[in-house]
Amino acid sequence: MNTPTAPTAPVAGVLLTPGAGASRDHHSLVAVEEALAALPTPVPVRRVDFPYRLAGRRMPDRPPVAVGHVRAEAEAFAQELGTTTDRIVLGGRSYGGRMCSMAVAEGLPAAGLVLVSYPLHPPGKPERLRTEHLPDLHVPTLVVSGRTDPFATPDELTEHLASIPGPVTRVELPGAHDLRNQDGAVCEAIVAWLGGLDGPRSGAPSR
Secondary structure (H helix, E strand, O other): OOOOOOOOOOOOEEEEEOOOOOOOOOHHHHHHHHHHHOOOOOOOEEEOOOHHHHOOOOOOOOHHHHHHHHHHHHHHHHHHHOOOHHHEEEEEEHHHHHHHHHHHHOOOOOOEEEEEOOOOOOOOOOOOOOOOOHHHOOOOEEEEEEOOOOOOOHHHHHHHHOOOOOOEEEEEEOOOOOOOOOHHHHHHHHHHHHHOOOOOOOOOOOO
16 A cells, blocks of 8 residues: 555645544544654644534534534644635534535535535434535545445435535445444545645635
């Protein structure tokens, strides 16, 4: 296997968010941070919790609160790095990745999205789709999913990700929603994808 190379500009950093039942210290997010820190040119990572977790609550925030939090954290991270959010990749696992994608769909500039185990719908309820905002994603998007994920089957992802106008990269791995024992493969996919980004992107198409 070739040694991964650091992403070329525009990626100045990666902001990662957890799934609804986890915190910023979830092993999968820590693994990504460690993989990006180990590159020849390390990529800064900010792992963030959502307000409900910070307040000690178990019920995830409603999208307006979570999306606003993503925006605030992305802007703070960009300022810390001396750049703008269009050089930050946003994403995370499940609920966290969905909230990041909604923030970008609502106009938050970003270099790209990383969606790990994206929840297209609740398990067993394919009619309750969470896809309304996908046609507003104009940034490069990486989708990493398990082949037996009850939140999104491979066929469902093929159907609904087609509505994303930006370039989409799919990586399918063995396993279900938790992608158990797949941290290394997830990190490999993210590093390879970041290395292919070729220029700043914004949350909306240029006019």
